[in-house]
Amino acid sequence: SSSILPSPPCAGCGSKVGSTALSEALRRVQQDFPALPRDAVLVGLDSPDDAAVVTVPPGQVMVHTVDYFTALIDDPFIFAQICLKHCLSDLYAMGATPYTVLATVQVPYAAPAKQSEMLYQILAGTHKGLLASGTPLVGGHTVVGPQLALGFACNGVADPTQLLRKGGMRPGDALILTQPLGTGTLFAADMQGKAKGRWIEEAIAHILTPNQAAAEIFRAHGATACTDVTGFGLAGHLLEMLRASGVTATVYLDALPVLAGAAETLAAGIVSTLQPQNLQAAAFIDPAGTSHPLYPLLFDPQTAGGLLAAVPATTVQACLTDLQQHGNTAAALVGEITTTDRAYPLTLKRE
Structure with missing residues (x-):
């Protein structure tokens, strides 16, 4: 007997989520999360129009960023909050x-x-994550595919004279990292069934911490440069800052904040599939520190990572205290900016 095989899922606009499923999801979320009044939104999610329309505050510039990735946990409610935190971080890093x-x-x-x-x-999860900043979700697009994936195009406003950039670091500045490292190796271990549940639980608690307060604190303490530490790892993102600023840096390996379990999974040789590409940054790092057990952590890709900023040495202790008192309990002094007369842009120091 012959059997009829099901048709393969269509691509193009045939891959969109059906209007009934989408409308029901929107109805429920609008019921549970009433829209916040936002005079700037002329046309938003509650309108049937083809695009959102917003006004631009006078004297300010628009700052745009986008990120998108596949789910790293099974809970779509928590995953949405993680992804949103990750995507908004670029705005906060820019001031x-x-x-x-x-x-x-x-x-x-x-x-x-x-x-x-x-x-x-x-x-x-998205609306929950947006409550802290009062930012409206004004639209989007939904498709079906082989796995859950999510991304956000985030639009911000800023005073053009108050932007934080990757360039601007000066010799003598201190480097502060707001969040522990290790999400790449931990979630790689989790996919292999080799991570303890409490390790993943603690990691999620850290990566759900918004970077909003940290960005405000860095600006208040005169930060000279800032970025968020994400896919390229601490070394990759710091090297971008060093090139933009025309300086070098020393990182204190023993001072790096580390997520619980990350040292163990690294010691077991468990790393992210992106780690080998991130390791190309090692060509710009003094090889003297390569034997340190936390050396691989420099190249660990971070999901929803913290902020890395340079602040004047005179303000570092006050800045750290502020960060730790406002949710960034693991914030640490992780290095210093040095002059350019060095063989490598990045030097590693151990106790």
């Missing part, structure tokens, strides 16, 4: 204030009712 957000969602192939439920969980 901008979030203004509007657009979402791009891919839900797995499933019956419409299941797609609608997953969309609701994603949108609910």
Whole structure:
């Protein structure tokens, strides 16, 4: 007997989530999270128009960024908060204030009712994550595909004279990192069933911590440069700052804040699949520190990582105290900016 094989899922606009599933998810989330009044949004998510329309505050500039990645945990509600924190961090690192957000969602192939439920969980997590900054979600796009994935186009506003850039660091500045490292190796271990549940639980607690307060504290303490530490790892993002500033730096390996379990998974040789590409940055690092057990952590890709900033040495202790008292409990002094008369842009120091 012959059997009829199901048609393969369509691509193009045939891959969109159906209107019934989408409308039901939106109805539920708008019921649970009433829209905050925002005079700047002329046309938003509650309108049937083709695009959002917002006004631009006079005297300010727009700051735009986008990120997108596949799910690293099974809970779509928590995953949405992680992804949103990751995407908003670029705005905070630039000294901008979030203004509007657009979402791009891919839900797995499933019956419409299941797609609608997953969309609701994603949108609910997104709205929860946006409450702290009062930023409206003004639109987005939804498709179906082989796995859950999510991204946000985040739009911010800023005073053009108060932007934080990667360049601007000066010899003598201190380097502060606000969040522990190790999400790459920990979640790689989790995928292999080799991570303890409490390690992942603690990691999620850290990566859900917004970077909003840290950015404000850095500006208040005269930060000369800032970036968020994400996919290229601490070394990759710091090297970008060093090139932009025309300086070198020393990193204190023993002072690096580390997520619980990350040292153990690194010692077991468990690293992210992006780690080998990130290791190319080693060509710009003094090889004297390569034997240190935390050396691989420099190249560990971070999801929803913290901020790395340079602040004047005279303000470092006050800045650290402020950070630790406002949610960044693991914030640490991790290095210093040095002059350019060195063989390598980045030198490593151990106790």
